[in-house]
Amino acid sequence: MAITNENATTQFDTSMEGGDIDRDRIVNGDVLPDEYFCPICRFLLWDPRSCSSCQNLFCRKCIQIWLKHSNASRQCPFRCPAYEERNCPPSFSSLLSKTKIKCRNTSLGCTEVLSYDLLERHENVECKFLTRTCRECMQSILVSEFDEHIKIPGKCSPCPIQCIICQLFIEKHEFQDHFRQCYQNRLANVFQQFNTQQQGLTEPQATFALTAEQRNLNFCRTLFTTVNLVEQQRQNSRFPTTLRGIDTIQQARNRGCGHLHHIYLMMIFILMNWRRAPQLIWVMTLSSFIAASVMILGFYVICLGWASKHIYLGIGYIMLFSSLISFVIPYFLHCVTDKWIIFSMGSILLLISCTIRGPLEAYELDLHKNNAIINIVRCCFGIVVTEVFLLLFRFFFWCSPMYLTAAILTFVNVFFMIQIRRTAGMATNIV
Numbered sequence: 001m002a003i004t005n006e007n008a009t010t011q012f013d014t015s016m017e018g019g020d021i022d023r024d025r026i027v028n029g030d031v032l033p034d035e036y037f038c039p040i041c042r043f044l045l046w047d048p049r050s051c052s053s054c055q056n057l058f059c060r061k062c063i064q065i066w067l068k069h070s071n072a073s074r075q076c077p078f079r080c081p082a083y084e085e086r087n088c089p090p091s092f093s094s095l096l097s098k099t100k101i102k103c104r105n106t107s108l109g110c111t112e113v114l115s116y117d118l119l120e121r122h123e124n125v126e127c128k129f130l131t132r133t134c135r136e137c138m139q140s141i142l143v144s145e146f147d148e149h150i151k152i153p154g155k156c157s158p159c160p161i162q163c164i165i166c167q168l169f170i171e172k173h174e175f176q177d178h179f180r181q182c183y184q185n186r187l188a189n190v191f192q193q194f195n196t197q198q199q200g201l202t203e204p205q206a207t208f209a210l211t212a213e214q215r216n217l218n219f220c221r222t223l224f225t226t227v228n229l230v231e232q233q234r235q236n237s238r239f240p241t242t243l244r245g246i247d248t249i250q251q252a253r254n255r256g257c258g259h260l261h262h263i264y265l266m267m268i269f270i271l272m273n274w275r276r277a278p279q280l281i282w283v284m285t286l287s288s289f290i291a292a293s294v295m296i297l298g299f300y301v302i303c304l305g306w307a308s309k310h311i312y313l314g315i316g317y318i319m320l321f322s323s324l325i326s327f328v329i330p331y332f333l334h335c336v337t338d339k340w341i342i343f344s345m346g347s348i349l350l351l352i353s354c355t356i357r358g359p360l361e362a363y364e365l366d367l368h369k370n371n372a373i374i375n376i377v378r379c380c381f382g383i384v385v386t387e388v389f390l391l392l393f394r395f396f397f398w399c400s401p402m403y404l405t406a407a408i409l410t411f412v413n414v415f416f417m418i419q420i421r422r423t424a425g426m427a428t429n430i431v
């Protein structure tokens with residue numbers, strides 16, 4: 001079984017920064033004085049910069065790396081204090097331009113000899129022997145033959161992919177199924193471990209084992225790392241996926257795209273994978289429901305925190321928030337029909353959930369939820385539940401007038417206020 005270096009995928013891009021030219025590639029390189037070579041990398045100076053104190057020249061790339069590793073001191077490699085950069089003197093640049101250099105693809109058959117200034121363009125664009133590494137088989141393929149290599153069956157035989165869960169190398173066409181199975185087993189294992197620990201707790205000798213909180217925390221941590229395995233597998237290898245447009249979103253996320261841009265990309269992602277749209281929408285709506293409830297709860301918790309310090313301010317915020325909810329919602333209900341409420345809630349929840357940056361491959365790997373019909377039924381059920389809630393709301397506000405609700409709210413808030421005061425008083429007494 002062939003073992004491949006998955007890191008080689010980073011060589012996918014054909015364009016390379018120039019440089020790394022040794023004496024052998026330069027015409028009459030043996031007679032070229034040492035000043036033409038960078039004291040850091042020992043290759044021909046590439047895009048040179050000079051130190052303003054000692055006038056020594058370095059490649060731009062080399063001196064940048066040097067300064068990055070010299071911590072805060074920013075010393076020149078020749079120990080001048082505080083390196084100050086100058087451009088390369090024009091006289092030296094013109095001397096460099098006169099050097100003739102052989103193309104880096106000489107070993108592949110390129111016979112071109114180019115001037116210093118034209119070399120980079122030739123090597124990255126014009127050279128007939130330009131190669132790029134195929135991500136599937138890790139072979140260097142001439143760019144002119146690359147399309148043929150990808151499209152014609154039999155030309156490219158993909159290397160096996162290493163599964164990060166079991167560390168085995170699996171043929172590409174079997175990988176998706178294998179990884180799915182491995183992932184499910186891993187998840188099942190995590191839950192099984194948690195259950196056995198749970199049972200172990202009832203036995204007397206386990207009293208000094210982990211406390212319940214530690215165990216729950218460990219469980220959450222393991223579960224989290226397990227869920228992230230999908231993302232890791234994707235980052236470390238060419239993990240095949242049938243969801244379209246994942247790469248675009250991944251790139252945008254790496255660049256740190258804004259929320260609006262993210263929503264836009266996710267919408268395209270849903271449209272592109274329209275067969276899985278019910279699954280995507282279902283998961284998203286659910287996660288945004290949870291996020292919204294956590295936000296409301298979080299707001300109350302923060303207010304209670306304030307209330308324990310500045311009692312009137314905290315309670316004031318709680319009352320403001322509660323009355324907003326209790327007056328705005330009935331007014332809203334009074335003005336619009338149920339259809340509009342459900343529609344707008346659905347769209348808002350979807351928009352919110354589009355901004356949640358979870359691993360996209362998770363949509364593909366959940367075997368049990370990946371069923372369009374079941375998901376449509378689930379969504380319908382969600383709508384029915386919302387409708388029932390709305391009916392109950394309407395019934396409540398029809399039965400009880402607004403001021404009664406306000407009175408109940410005020411009563412609850414005052415009750416809280418007294419309760420907090422009492423506990424705060426007790427705390428100060430103890431101190």
Ligand SMILES: [Zn+2]
Pocket residue numbers: 038039040041042043045046058059062
């Ligand atoms: Zn250098």
Ligand SMILES: [Zn+2]
Pocket residue numbers: 051052053054055056076077078079080
């Ligand atoms: Zn210097």
Ligand SMILES: [Zn+2]
Pocket residue numbers: 103104105110111112122123127128129
């Ligand atoms: Zn060439």
Ligand SMILES: [Zn+2]
Pocket residue numbers: 134135136137138139149155156157
């Ligand atoms: Zn290939």
Ligand SMILES: [Zn+2]
Pocket residue numbers: 163164165166167168178179182
């Ligand atoms: Zn595996």
